[in-house]
Amino acid sequence: MKSSKKIKREEFIRICKLHGLKITPQRMAIYEEVTGSSGHPSAEIIYRKIKRKYPGISFDTVNRTLLTFSDIGLLQIVEGYGEPKRFDANTQDHHHFRCLRCGSIIDVYHKRYDELEIPAEIETHHKVIRKRVVLEGICKQCRER
Amino acid sequence: MKSSKKIKREEFIRICKLHGLKITPQRMAIYEEVTGSSGHPSAEIIYRKIKRKYPGISFDTVNRTLLTFSDIGLLQIVEGYGEPKRFDANTQDHHHFRCLRCGSIIDVYHKRYDELEIPAEIETHHKVIRKRVVLEGICKQCRER
DNA sequence: CTACTAATTAAGAGTAACTCTTATTTGTTG
DNA sequence: CAACAAATAAGAGTTACTCTTAATTAGTAG
Numbered sequence: 340m341k342s343s344k345k346i347k348r349e350e351f352i353r354i355c356k357l358h359g360l361k362i363t364p365q366r367m368a369i370y371e372e373v374t375g376s377s378g379h380p381s382a383e384i385i386y387r388k389i390k391r392k393y394p395g396i397s398f399d400t401v402n403r404t405l406l407t408f409s410d411i412g413l414l415q416i417v418e419g420y421g422e423p424k425r426f427d428a429n430t431q432d433h434h435h436f437r438c439l440r441c442g443s444i445i446d447v448y449h450k451r452y453d454e455l456e457i458p459a460e461i462e463t464h465h466k467v468i469r470k471r472v473v474l475e476g477i478c479k480q481c482r483e484r
Numbered sequence: 485m486k487s488s489k490k491i492k493r494e495e496f497i498r499i500c501k502l503h504g505l506k507i508t509p510q511r512m513a514i515y516e517e518v519t520g521s522s523g524h525p526s527a528e529i530i531y532r533k534i535k536r537k538y539p540g541i542s543f544d545t546v547n548r549t550l551l552t553f554s555d556i557g558l559l560q561i562v563e564g565y566g567e568p569k570r571f572d573a574n575t576q577d578h579h580h581f582r583c584l585r586c587g588s589i590i591d592v593y594h595k596r597y598d599e600l601e602i603p604a605e606i607e608t609h610h611k612v613i614r615k616r617v618v619l620e621g622i623c624k625q626c627r628e629r
Numbered sequence: 630c631t632a633c634t635a636a637t638t639a640a641g642a643g644t645a646a647c648t649c650t651t652a653t654t655t656g657t658t659g
Numbered sequence: 660c661a662a663c664a665a666a667t668a669a670g671a672g673t674t675a676c677t678c679t680t681a682a683t684t685a686g687t688a689g
Contacts, residue, residue: 361656361665374573379589381568383646397668402647404666405571414573418582418589418618421569421647423526423675426550428519428559435524436606437563439613444524444563449603458594461581461619468584468621473563474606476613506636506685528675542639547676566676568646 347374351413358411368393369404373414381419434471438478447474492519496558503556513538514549518559526564579616583623592619 351370355362372389373380386401408414422442434447452472461467496515500507517534518525531546553559567587579592597617606612 359665363656363666365667373571376573379570379572381570381646383568385571395668397670398646399648399669400667405569409571414571415614416569417572417616418580419565419567419570419587420563421567422564423528424550424561424566425524425526425564426518426530426554426559427524427562428521435563436610436612438610442564445606445610447603447606452600455597455600455617457619458592461590461592464624465581465583465590466622466627467581467619469560470617470619471562472600472615472617474602474612474615477611479609482611504636508637508685510638526675540639542641543675544640544677545638548637 344371347371354411354413360407360411365393365396365400366404368396369401370408370413373405373408379417434473436474436476436478438481439475440477440481443478443480445478447472489516492516499556499558505552505556510538510541510545511549513541514546515553515558518550518553524562579618581619581621581623583626584620585622585626588623588625590623592617 348367348371351367352362355366360366368389369385372385376385376388382398382402382405385405386396386398389396389401405414409416420442425444429446431448432453434449434452436445436447437443438445449472455470455472457467457470493512493516496512497507500511505511513534514530517530521530521533527543527547527550530550531541531543534541534546550559554561565587570589574591576593577598579594579597581590581592582588583590594617600615600617602612602615
């Protein structure tokens with residue numbers, strides 16, 4: 340276990356250098372916390388956990404660092420985007436493409452997506468009300484800039 | 485066009501009565517605005533549009549009404565949930581089940597989901613970086629209450 | 630048609646979750 | 660180890676709700 344932690348640390352340093360980021364103790368701590376924690380924590384939850392070990396750290400640093408990590412692909416932002424709620428009165432079966440830069444949502448109509456089955460291990464435990472495929476990336480307009 | 489609007493209005497009244505909701509002019513206006521607008525507006529955007537016709541309406545009423553509509557299935561909340569950002573350091577290919585009541589996210593591993601193709605009309609215009617299936621419903625714990 | 634009552638609304642205060650600004654500190658490079 | 664650009668802490672500011680309260684109103688019982 341000790342050596343796998345060391346390997347993880349070296350990997351982290353490699354990726355940071357690759358992107359020209361400095362290796363700070365704060366970043367190290369946040370990286371270790373977030374890769375070590377299962378679940379899908381918010382910035383606030385990660386901040387509270389890290390604060391036990393590093394009482395001096397600020398929320399802003401945790402949040403900013405998480406966003407940096409998401410920029411360089413060390414983690415992803417999922418399901419909650421910290422953005423206002425978006426409403427959709429389109430009752431037709433459809434899916435979405437979402438631009439990671441400007442946040443615009445484009446409807447996707449694709450029959451194969453409508454026909455997706457629900458995995459048995461989900462269906463037996465939880466009640467599934469709806470299913471949707473979410474594609475994420477950079478939209479045409481943002482690419483042209 | 486005039487008659488389809490009238491039919492829509494009657495349908496709206498029917499659904500409201502079905503759920504024991506009073507027919508108020510505010511609700512009517514919000515319903516007409518949200519079903520008439522394409523895109524995936526936030527509460528703020530709908531509020532601004534309605535305010536042109538009904539200058540006296542409050543943001544709170546618009547927001548509350550939209551949430552009510554989502555409760556009774558007239559519309560859905562998508563992509564932005566008005567919740568804190570959620571981070572995921574799991575780099576394996578996986579998907580999510582999200583509880584509409586408590587907000588918990590459960591990982592879903594399902595090979596068929598990993599193999600979904602991207603529709604051509606999306607791929608030609610936009611850059612797709614990732615794709616995910618999002619199942620939504622009520623989780624086991626919330627059902628048991 | 631009137632009175633009643635519970636639902637609904639407007640207004641404004643309060644809160645959560647960022648997000649930005651500024652002064653200070655710290656990795657990194659030469 | 661000196662210089663400097665990057666990163667941090669602290670705290671103010673902003674956005675998007677969310678709640679409280681008093682006033683109003685839709686539905687209905689008479």
